[in-house]
Amino acid sequence: MAKTSQSNMSSWLKQPGVLAALPASLFLLIGFAGPLLLVVAYSFMPSKTFTLLQAPTIENYSSIISDSYYISFFWSLAMALTTVVLLFIICYPIAYGMAKLFNKWANLVTALIAVPILISENIRLFGWVLILLKNGVFDGSMQSLFGLSISGLLFTVPAITLGLVYVYLPFMLFPLVIGISMVPETLKEAASDLGATRWQIFREIELPLSMPGLMIGGILTFVLVLGSLAEAKILGGQAIVMIADDIESAFTFAQNWPKGSALSVLLIALSGIIVFLLFRRVDLDRVIGRR
């Protein structure tokens, strides 16, 4: 018995690809799955302990539910949703231009949008602080040019939204460009030939057929905003607390790893469910026409 399982094992190892995939799989196991499992394990430990050797408990979860954490969850979800909608409205025309109209200029636009990613996100956000600050670039310019004082821009929800839209724009834009360039021109010509107006072509042909790009961009930015921390802290000050902020405080300031872990698990589960439901609702294969 032991012998056969051993030979099974060695023949499994000899399959093409298995050995080649082994290093990457091990790396993912240690670097990705391991920490996640640790977080899950910690979330069931008693409050404020730093070991995994205690008896498991659900006290962290029950205290989260009875506490006011739902407000942070609400803000994170609301900001994520708002950002995705704004990004879609802003990015669709740009993506359309890049996919269909700009031709050789599309590369330049791509570079202009991609280059800022090379600079640290926090530094870029501090740049916005200088612009929005009282007596900052914007306020100061308005004062000297028109004598108007427009202060109170910083540390507000719109300022956070601006930061989120600004930081995550490429993650919506580039999948959309690919999505839109996948729509064949002849289908639009055919729709027009059958009497469709510009708007009807958009609604009936372009939008559904560019849905894969839109879905990927939407999910990417939605999940990124759910886990975002810096925008709310740097541009928002005390305006709102998003869930990632709560998680950070639990791990650092409060020194309560189990509480932080439980919040993380809930956030992961929440984003997982939303992504799962979205993929169930929009059948990408059918959209692309593979089925």
Place this chain on the structure above:
Amino acid sequence: MVELSEPFLELNGITKRFGNFVAVDDVNLEITEGEFFTLVGPSGSGKTTMIRMLVGMDAPSDGEMRLQGRVMNDLPANKRPTCMVFQSLALFPHKSVGENIEFSMKITGKDKVKRRARVDQLMEQLRLPLSYYEKSVTQCSGGERQRIALARALAFDPQILFFDEPLSALDFRLRKALEKELKDIHRETGKTFVYITHSLEEAMVMSDRIAIMREGRIVQIGTPHEIYNNPKNKFVAQFMGEVNTLSVEKAGENTLRVTGFDDIFTVTDDLSDFTTGFLIIRPEVMKIGRSAADMKNKIKGIAFNDYALGSRVQYQIRIEHFDEPWLVERLQDEPYEGQRGDTVDIGWRPEDSILVSN
């Protein structure tokens, strides 16, 4: 009021330039209502540019298009009462068969019940199972997809239906079947069909009239019969398929000499205005071996090759002083009696050749 004498679709001096390149050059055409009209030409002849202008996807650089007397030049595709079946068919992959067919009716806001009734009627007419309404178009076969595209265009109820080589990607048998089906649908609906193809054979099967295009110009317009029997020039004659072509000059009152050689052949054409041109002899009018013995026009060669063409056999005859082999075709069940490599007589009757200009 539209006068009855007026042509249904009229093109006056239609020209399309792309930079310095003239894709369509001064085309004049009149198409009558209910006609099956086909534009034939090799690739690059301007026929696709032609149809794009007719449908409204491109604007002509010059000239005028009139539909029932109304100038259509600046009318965009979605405002024209015409519709096209695309070469790629351009079916909407994210929509079902039914949704594809009813697209134009949904656009105009026709109510669901009426839409469904019309779709069912069209599906029946085009022999598509009614259960296909819900089926994804990507799961349909090539022939079914053709019918869906045609049904979608018919649902629009166009005054003219355009076709941009929709059958070119299909295998031979299916193409032949659909050509006839299309001809039947033309008869049943009584609509004006304007078809584009590179295959004159396909055009012959379906069309009432054919226009042959070359390098942006129309070379000849006529019924299939006229074009087959009286090709206007060497281009049209050769476009119809494999033919024997001889460069000839006038030798006598009813005789021609092959340019540069001593061979003299007799024709029945009137040669009073003729100096030089081409003599076209179709392989199927050629006689070979014993049956060529009493022909007025005769020449000797070596039968060096034969090919089975299904119902016919084609022989290739090498004639000493000509570069091109001579083609002779016989019916499969009455083959030439000799052996490969034999020297043999071939010949034809003077009335069976066609004399054309350059």
